[in-house]
Amino acid sequence: MNPKTYHHISSNPSSVKSRFTRGFLRAFKKIKRQQRPYLYGRVKIAADKSLALAVGSRRAWSRALLWKIHYKAWRQRSRFNNKKKLLKENKKNKKNKKKKNDDEEVGFRHAKELRKLVPGGEAMDLCSLLDETAHYIKCLITQVQVMKSVDQIYSF
Amino acid sequence: MEPRSSTIGPSLDPNALDSFQFNEEIQQLMTVPQENASSFTALLELPAPQAMELLHHSPESNDSAAPAPAHSNSHTVTVDAHHTPYHFPVGANLTFPSNIALIERAARFSVFAENINNTTTDKSNHNNNNHSPETTESVPSNSSGNLGKVKNEPAESDSNKPNSPPPAENKRSVKRKEREKKVKVTTKKSKSGANESSEDAEKLPYVHVRARRGQATDSHSLAERARREKINARMKLLQELVPGCNKISGTALVLDEIINHVQSLQRQVEFLSMRLAAVNPRIDVNLDSTLAVEVSTLYISSFHPIQQVAFPWVVDPLMDSNLSNMVMPLMWPGGSSQSKQTTISTAMAFGCTSSACLGQEKKKATTLLLQKTHF
Numbered sequence: 001m002n003p004k005t006y007h008h009i010s011s012n013p014s015s016v017k018s019r020f021t022r023g024f025l026r027a028f029k030k031i032k033r034q035q036r037p038y039l040y041g042r043v044k045i046a047a048d049k050s051l052a053l054a055v056g057s058r059r060a061w062s063r064a065l066l067w068k069i070h071y072k073a074w075r076q077r078s079r080f081n082n083k084k085k086l087l088k089e090n091k092k093n094k095k096n097k098k099k100k101n102d103d104e105e106v107g108f109r110h111a112k113e114l115r116k117l118v119p120g121g122e123a124m125d126l127c128s129l130l131d132e133t134a135h136y137i138k139c140l141i142t143q144v145q146v147m148k149s150v151d152q153i154y155s156f
Numbered sequence: 157m158e159p160r161s162s163t164i165g166p167s168l169d170p171n172a173l174d175s176f177q178f179n180e181e182i183q184q185l186m187t188v189p190q191e192n193a194s195s196f197t198a199l200l201e202l203p204a205p206q207a208m209e210l211l212h213h214s215p216e217s218n219d220s221a222a223p224a225p226a227h228s229n230s231h232t233v234t235v236d237a238h239h240t241p242y243h244f245p246v247g248a249n250l251t252f253p254s255n256i257a258l259i260e261r262a263a264r265f266s267v268f269a270e271n272i273n274n275t276t277t278d279k280s281n282h283n284n285n286n287h288s289p290e291t292t293e294s295v296p297s298n299s300s301g302n303l304g305k306v307k308n309e310p311a312e313s314d315s316n317k318p319n320s321p322p323p324a325e326n327k328r329s330v331k332r333k334e335r336e337k338k339v340k341v342t343t344k345k346s347k348s349g350a351n352e353s354s355e356d357a358e359k360l361p362y363v364h365v366r367a368r369r370g371q372a373t374d375s376h377s378l379a380e381r382a383r384r385e386k387i388n389a390r391m392k393l394l395q396e397l398v399p400g401c402n403k404i405s406g407t408a409l410v411l412d413e414i415i416n417h418v419q420s421l422q423r424q425v426e427f428l429s430m431r432l433a434a435v436n437p438r439i440d441v442n443l444d445s446t447l448a449v450e451v452s453t454l455y456i457s458s459f460h461p462i463q464q465v466a467f468p469w470v471v472d473p474l475m476d477s478n479l480s481n482m483v484m485p486l487m488w489p490g491g492s493s494q495s496k497q498t499t500i501s502t503a504m505a506f507g508c509t510s511s512a513c514l515g516q517e518k519k520k521a522t523t524l525l526l527q528k529t530h531f
Binding site (some may be wrong): 044113130136138141147151 | 334376383386387390391393397398407408411412414415417418419421422424425426428429430431433435
């Protein structure tokens with residue numbers, strides 16, 4: 001049976017999808033083995049993280065997403081250890097908000113919302129924001145597909 | 157000097173036959189008032205200072221070029237008309253609109269970027285190094301080469317020759333196209349009065365936008381226009397990505413759709429992660445899982461369009477002890493039950509290749525699930 005299944009391997013073993021699948025499955029199994037509570041949050045974080053890792057640092061949104069996750073984890077850890085001084089020192093290094101003159105052309109309201117949705121969208125000009133949105137949508141679609149299929153496989 | 161002209165002579169002959177037909181056409185373009193000369197020097201694609209040098213040299217070459225073919229002769233004559241190099245930009249301002257026919261013909265053809273780079277550097281080097289008689293030789297030869305090519309343009313376009321031109325012509329056609337590009341650049345720059353053209357023209361990654369008639373041509377508005385075009389191109393890509401956006405016109409609505417789509421995708425991810433948090437991993441699924449996932453994603457993508465999912469009925473499966481009850485409510489709204497079952501069965505088939513006994517595994521799974529769902 002195994003040789004049969006092997007030729008179903010995706011045409012591009014190093015595509016975002018396959019990298020994401022591998023990373024996510026690994027993280028998911030690890031989470032399941034642990035007995036900790038709050039599984040839902042962990043799974044979501046694991047999914048986002050593995051997606052961002054699969055994309056790598058090529059894209060601004062993946063970098064921003066990884067940074068966000070890392071920062072949140074770090075903040076949680078430091079809060080747990082009661083080290084408030086560290087929190088103040090290492091503030092989130094957000095870039096200064098650039099003038100959003102471009103947005104007026106396209107619709108300020110829309111651009112603002114889009115920036116909130118796309119990770120890292122605050123510090124981008126409209127042109128690259130649209131670029132990142134397109135790539136982000138593509139990756140989100142693959143993420144949803146993979147998670148659906150994982151869900152199907154595991155729900156038996 | 158002489159060898160150069162002699163080498164160029166025979167290379168022109170193949171074009172001569174074609175060119176004779178279009179001599180008249182070219183003559184018409186030529187007989188536009190003599191102020192057009194500046195535009196032809198622009199056609200030579202030489203930066204302004206070198207054009208000035210050539211203008212200085214042109215009186216010498218005038219006599220020698222007299223017996224040359226008619227087109228180059230008139231060319232040098234018209235060049236001669238403007239001795240003072242500073243007329244160059246002014247004349248260009250007055251006369252470019254009348255050369256639109258020529259320029260538009262030039263604008264029809266695509267540009268070969270790499271060849272152009274090489275040829276620009278070659279030409280600039282060539283012109284830089286050899287000032288005196290060689291430049292004069294190069295000017296008429298270039299001009300004749302240019303105009304030969306210009307004639308070839310209508311020849312090719314009118315007769316629609318599908319045959320690939322011989323390599324010599326290819327090279328020259330590349331140079332011509334390079335010149336066309338420079339024409340565009342210089343038209344833009346002459347209208348705006350800026351002098352950054354030569355540098356910009358050689359940086360080919362930039363998109364050269366020709367200033368349209370009646371539109372503002374200062375650098376700010378040009379940059380803005382380029383930016384707007386970029387943004388519009390990206391919006392088109394996004395429209396293709398998001399389903400159902402092709403029919404909508406207007407950026408505001410399209411953006412609305414895009415935002416909705418992103419929000420729905422993110423919500424789906426959240427929802428799926430919630431479900432996965434509740435599910436119990438099968439003990440047998442190991443290496444084959446990735447393959448299974450990939451295969452099932454193929455099925456899923458073909459059957460299920462991405463839709464919004466309702467939340468309320470998700471909570472119920474957690475309370476069910478019966479496995480079959482769990483499966484049915486977990487169907488996506490709008491998905492056909494039959495296709496769902498086939499996908500599930502195929503997913504199972506792949507996922508369970510390594511499992512020894514199905515029945516026992518299922519029972520174990522349900523008991524474990526019951527234990528884990530009650531946090």
